[in-house]
Amino acid sequence: MKRLFLSIGCLFTLAACSTPASTADETVRIRWSRDPENLDPLVLPNPNAYEAINLLHCSLLTVDYTQKKFVPWLAQAMPRVQQQDSLLLVTYQLRPEATWDNGQPVLAQDVAFTLKVMNCPGLPNEAARAQYGFIEAIRLDSLDQRRFTLVLRGRAQELVQSSGDYPILPEYKLDPQGQLRPVALAALRADTARTNPRRSPAVLAFAERYEAAHLNQHPENLPGCGPYTLKEWQPSRYLLLQRKKTWWADRVKNPAPQLVANPTAISYEIIPDDATALLALRRGDIGVYPMVPARDFIQLRQDKAAHNLRFYTADSYDMITAGFNTRRSVLRDAATRQALSYLFDIPGLIQASQQGMAYPSVSLVNPQATAIYNDSLPLLKPDSRQAASLLSNAGWRRDKQGWGRQVGNGPAQRLELTFSYRTGDAAYEAIVLQFRTAAAQLGIPVRPQPLEASLFTKQLRAGETDMFLQLLSGNPFAYNFAPILHSQSLGWGNFTGFGTAASDQLIEAIATEADASRQARMLRKFQRLLRQESPMVVLFFLQYRLAAASNLTNLHATGIRPGYEAAAIRTRPVSPLQP
Amino acid sequence: MKSRARFSTLRRWLALLWLAGLLVAAGLAPVLPLPYAPDAPDLHAIAVTPLTGQHWLGTDPLGRDVLAQLLFGARTAVLVSLPAAALATLLGTILGSAAGFWSNDNIRIPAVYGLAALGVVAFSFVFQLSSGTSILLLGIIAAGLSLGAARLHRAGYRQVVALPVDRAVLGLGALVASVPLLILALTLAALLQPSPAGLLAVLVATYWPGPARLVRAEVLRIRALPYIEAGRSLGLPDGRLLYRHILPNCWHTISATFPISVATLIGLETTLSFLGVGLPPETASWGRLLASARLAPTAWWLILSPALAILLTTLALRQLSNTVSRNPQ
Structure with a gap:
């Protein structure tokens, strides 16, 4: 017995003294600062959700990070493009190896199904509708189940890349009976919640089934063809x-x-x-x-x-922006918003909050994109005199309590603001405190409102903020500002409430323009318009x-x-x- | 022996000096010629060490002056913790003295009044609820009141019932005390919008059971003393007995524990601010200053200054409590 105990003791001692063997655990652990919150491929409320979905699902095209260009993923090659009047015909061929988890091949029918889901009434697909609204129709090849042509409105090359940049969903899982097949994509696109939709029982039943899957919290109910x-x-x-x-x-x-x-x-x-x-x-x-x-x-x-x-x-193409809720009566006029823009000390904030590891921009376009960046606009610098002058132009008068004005026969307005931001980021807090201090020197009371991430999003969607800080992500491939500034995006992506007929038209024209020089001219014009209207201030690119x-x-x-x-x-x- | 007494006196004076300094700083903070406001960031001096430029105690990672934050943090501590301790002690004294003096069977009211009061409270509560739930509850309350009224009718409307004040206060206190103080305060603070008034309400709502239990025990002791019995036999009313003859004798206990209450509430306010709840972000607080050290772990001055302030204040308040308990006069 003694020997047994001695042997066990020696074994333990040896085990304790020996060098730990390297484990074969190849789990990569990555830090996220916030929860993805919702993994419904139609919703994707934040970049983390987007990142996860790109690993669970495949799209037709994807980004090659080393070459900074789109490359085929589910598609066998980059699509063939033909022009037809004001339309682009983009033909894709799917890879023969591409299959779902049950072994069934990924077919053109799945792409058609995905586009229908992205336009199906009753689903939370407002973002997808705005972003991929340029896809007018899909034509399936009767001879090849893996071949199809997308009909795109507009002629910009960016549209070709965007036409393949969304997760392809499995029809067999969500619509095993193929109930959506007889419904044309054009009919779904014409059908909006505002115009008393002509919903067929099949569409209604599908929407109910989709909701019942609770994909927001149970993405496992929709297995993708991602790795x-x-x-x-x-x-x-x-x-x-x-x-x-x-x-x-x-x-x-x-x-x-x-x-x-x-x-x-x-x-x-x-x-x-x-x-x-x-x-x-x-x-x-x-x-x-x-x-x-x-x-x-x-x-x-x-x-x-x-x-x-x-x-x-x-x-990066990520930028921190300060948005104004233009639906608020005190922020409805551009002069007031311009005045408030002059209270940000952008160079100081870049140095203080980013240690100089950021760069300013006049608008939403990255300064490195020299061909389209409007360098004739000056960078914003703090200028309280200019701010006071603009406030006076907007009808504000300074008194003992601050700034007030009377607009028509409406109630007297006081210039008092809340500034909302997502809590937990010191940079945001620094920005808000700097703005608050500058505003206080001018006699404008500003109340900082740090909010937990989901509550912040909820308030943005409900339009309950005056000013807010937001991180916007861009990319070097496409210039589609519809999700954040088009009037059709009000309530889910356009939190400033900005959008006029002219700006909507310009946003649409930019997204669909094929000629690079014309697009560049429009982009410069759009940057000037944004500076004039000031629905948001781009503080810096990160x-x-x-x-x-x-x-x-x-x-x-x-x-x-x-x-x-x-x-x-x-x-x-x-x-x-x-x- | 002499040196010990001398040391004790020195400690007492040091404590009083610190607390007086704290009160002066709190009172004069807005008019002191500070180069920076506590919430104004100096973007050119981020997390700088003490004695850099005009930042005598350095700055935090957002560029806010540490000295200004310390002084205004003292103001916040005084303006929040002192009223909170006073209100919690007042509430505890009222409830504790009522519970100790009247116990469970010394206040008797006509049952019909009790029933009416119960009805009013129940109905007003139900009207706060959503319509679906309220209809059901209204039915239950109406049925209960009808049953009570029927029983009263049989027994005669002059029937009186005893109010279980002691049981109610002890039960409520036990309920509040059953949840750890910090957890309860955090939960309440998360429900309210961050504001000094909201934080005050949270601190009072969570802290009153301690003083209440203490005063109740003291009242129970004094109530049994012969002079109270003499007062009763002379026919003095209950209110007068309690207010003029019992509470003054509880004063010593209350005043001795008051500084401890202030110290505890300063600790609680600081903890809540450290966790980022309770006070709005622009309000300076020692806890918030301490929390900013998480953004710059190497900035020792962000830990040292507020930690020293909290430590010295707590020690001084404890010393004050000892002094009061030893020298009631």
Whole structure:
């Protein structure tokens, strides 16, 4: 017995003293600052939801982060494009290897089904309708089930890329009886909630079925043809994606980078607090920390103890904007909004909140896009005199209590504002405090209103804010401002309430213009219009700052959201600890 | 022995000096010639160390002056914690003395009044609810009141019932105290819009059971003393007995625990502010200043200054409490 105990003791001692063997766990852990909230592919309320959906589903085209261009994904090649009057005919051929999880092939019929879902009345598809409203029809090839042609309104090349940039949904899962097949896409597109829809029983039944699937919280009810499946989602804690054992792209010989998914699992760890996330990165609890706060990033980069980390930066298309709710009576006129724009100290904020790792812009266009950037407009600088002068022009008079005015026979107005922002980001707090201080010096009371993320979104949608801070994400491929500034996007994406007939027309013209020089002229005009109307102020474009464990390679760090390519990441085995 | 007494006196004076300084700082903060307001960021001095330019105690990661935040934080601590402690003590004293003095069977009211009061309270509560639930509840209340009225009719309308004041106060206190103070305060603060008035209400609503229990015990003790019995035999009314002859004798206990209450409530206010609830973001608070250290973990001055302020204030208040309990006069 003594020997037995001695042997067990020795075993334990040896186990304790031995070098830990490297584990084969290839789970990539990535920090998210907030929950995706909703994983319905039609809704996608934030970039995290968008990132997750791109791993669960495939679209026809995707972005090659290294080349910064669209490449075929479900499509076998880039589509063939033909012009026909004011229309573009875009013909796609689907890959023969592409299949759903049940082995059925991904067919043109699935693409048609997806477009119908994106336009089906009774579904939360307002965003999709606005973004892909240029797809007029789909023509299926009677001889080839994998071939189809999309009819696009407009002639801009960006439309071709956008025509393939949405997740393709499985018809067999949502509409196994094919009830939507007889309903034409054009009929669904004409049918809006406002015009007493001519809904067929099939459409109504489908909408009910879709709602009953509760895809917002149960995306597993809609298995996509992407490389990953949802294994677990604990809201506000983590989201775990598991690599499919057999993904259709594994059968492709010599696969292109977009057809490769390396990590066996990707765990998105939801850590709202930056300090906690930094600690988790240092401890190795997370491997990728995107958008590290500028101060931490600089300190971490200089820290010799952080030798096990690698750092990446890239100029991004993300911008922080301050929006004005133009539906509020005090913010209805452009002069008041222009006046308030002069209270932001943008150069100071770039230095203070981003440590200089950001750059200003006159409008929503990235300054690096020199061909379309309107450099004739001056950058905004703080100028309280100009602000006071503009307020006077807008009819405001300063008295002991602040600023007031009388508009017609309506009630007297006082210039008092609330400034809402998502809580938890020090940069937002710095911006609001700077604005509040500048406004207070001018006699304008401003009440900061930090709100939890979902409550903030709810208030934005309900139009209950005066001013708000928002992060907008752009890309170098398309210039479609409809989701954020078109009057048809009021209530779900256009939170400023801005939108006139002229601005709507210009937004639509920009999105559909084929000629690059004409489009550039229109874009410059649009930037001037935005400066005149000032529904929002672009404070600065961000630089992406990514920190990752040094054993993670092939991140494809880029300025396009989310700033890395999760599926491409490779894990280098950790070498055993040296004694 | 002499040196110990001298040290005790020194401690007492130091505590009084600190508290007096705190009160002066709180009172004069808005008129002091500070170079920066507590909520105005200096974008050119982000998280700078003490003695940099005009920032004598440095700045936080948003560029706010630490000295200004400390002084205005003292003002917030005084303006929130002092009234909160006073109100919680007042509420606790009223409820605790009523519970201790009248116990469960010394207040008797005609049953018909009790029934009417119950009806008014129940109906007013139900009218706050949504219509679907309220119809059902209204029915239940009406049925209960009818049953009560029928019973009264049989027993005669002059029947009196005893009000269980003691049981009600103890029960309510136990209910509030059963939830940890911080959890309860956090829950209430999350429900209310951040404002000093809202925070005051939260602190009072969560802190009153302590003083109530203390005063109740004291009243129970004094009520049994011979001079109260003498007062009763002379025919003095209850209110006078309680107000003129019992409560003055509880004053010593209340005044000795008051500084402890203030210290506890400063701690609670600071914790809530540290967690980002209770006060609006533009209001300076020691807790908020302490929380800003999370954004710049290497900025030691963001921890040192507010931590020292909280520590010294708490120690001074405890010293004051000791002094009062030892020297009632």
